[in-house]
Amino acid sequence: GENVEQHPSTLSVQEGDSAVIKCTYSDSASNYFPWYKQELGKGPQLIIDIRSNVGEKKDQRIAVTLNKTAKHFSLHITETQPEDSAVYFCAAMVGYDYKLSFGAGTTVTVRA
Amino acid sequence: EAQVTQNPRYLITVTGKKLTVTCSQNMNHEYMSWYRQDPGLGLRQIYYSMNVEVTDKGDVPEGYKVSRKEKRNFPLILESPSPNQTSLYFCASSLSRTGGGYGYTFGSGTRLTVV
Numbered sequence: 001g002e003n004v005e006q007h008p009s010t011l012s013v014q015e016g017d018s019a020v021i022k023c024t025y026s027d028s029a030s031n032y033f034p035w036y037k038q039e040l041g042k043g044p045q046l047i048i049d050i051r052s053n054v055g056e057k058k059d060q061r062i063a064v065t066l067n068k069t070a071k072h073f074s075l076h077i078t079e080t081q082p083e084d085s086a087v088y089f090c091a092a093m094v095g096y097d098y099k100l101s102f103g104a105g106t107t108v109t110v111r112a
Numbered sequence: 113e114a115q116v117t118q119n120p121r122y123l124i125t126v127t128g129k130k131l132t133v134t135c136s137q138n139m140n141h142e143y144m145s146w147y148r149q150d151p152g153l154g155l156r157q158i159y160y161s162m163n164v165e166v167t168d169k170g171d172v173p174e175g176y177k178v179s180r181k182e183k184r185n186f187p188l189i190l191e192s193p194s195p196n197q198t199s200l201y202f203c204a205s206s207l208s209r210t211g212g213g214y215g216y217t218f219g220s221g222t223r224l225t226v227v
Contacts, residue, residue, distance in 0.1 A: 004154075006154070009152070036215070041221075043204075044202070046216065049215060102154040104152055105154050
C-alpha cells in the first residue's frame with residue numbers, strides 16, 4: 001500500500017518567516033495530494049490540494065508543489081502568522097483504490 | 113451549518129465494556145470513514161463506507177465494527193475495548209471517495225481512554 005513520510009515532525013518559525021513541510025510517497029499511482037490543518041481540539045481541515053496533472057498550486061499565503069518524478073510534494077507557508085500554529089498533515093490518494101494515506105504530521109509553532 | 117458530529121467528545125471506559133461512538137453528517141455525503149490518530153503515526157483509517165449498507169476495512173480494522181444503515185449515520189463499535197485502543201478518533205465524510213475536490217469533512221474527535 002501507499003506509504004507517506006512527512007518531515008519535519010516539528011517546526012518552529014519566527015512570525016513573518018516562511019515554513020516548508022515536505023512529504024514523500026511510495027506509490028507512483030497516487031494522483032491526489034491534499035494538505036490538512038488541525039488546530040488544537042479540532043478535527044483536520046483541508047487547506048489546499050493538488051492533483052498529479054499540476055505541478056504547483058497557490059492560495060494566498062500557502063502553496064503546494066508536486067514533483068511526480070521524485071515522488072515528493074511540499075507545503076509552503078509564507079509570511080507566517082500566529083494563527084498558522086497547528087499540526088499539518090499531508091496525504092496521498094492512490095487512483096485505483098481511492099484510499100487516502102496520511103503522513104505522521106508536522107507541529108508548526110509560529111513565534112511572535 | 114454543514115458538519116460532522118461525533119459523540120461523545122471524551123470517554124473513559126474499562127477493558128471489555130462494549131461502547132459505541134456515534135457519527136452523523138448533515139451534508140448528504142455518500143462516503144464516510146473512521147480514523148484513529150496516535151502520536152507519530154498520523155491518521156490511520158479503521159473502516160470506511162461508500163454508501164448505505166456498504167462498508168469495508170481500512171488499515172487498522174481489528175477490534176472495531178461499523179454499520180451504515182442510514183446515509184447520515186456511521187457509528188463505530190468497540191465490542192470489547194482494550195487499552196491499545198486508547199486513541200483520538202475522527203469520523204469524516206465526503207461527497208465522493210476522492211473528496212471531490214473539497215476534501216474530507218472531519219468531526220471534532222472523540223478521545224477514548226480504555227483502562
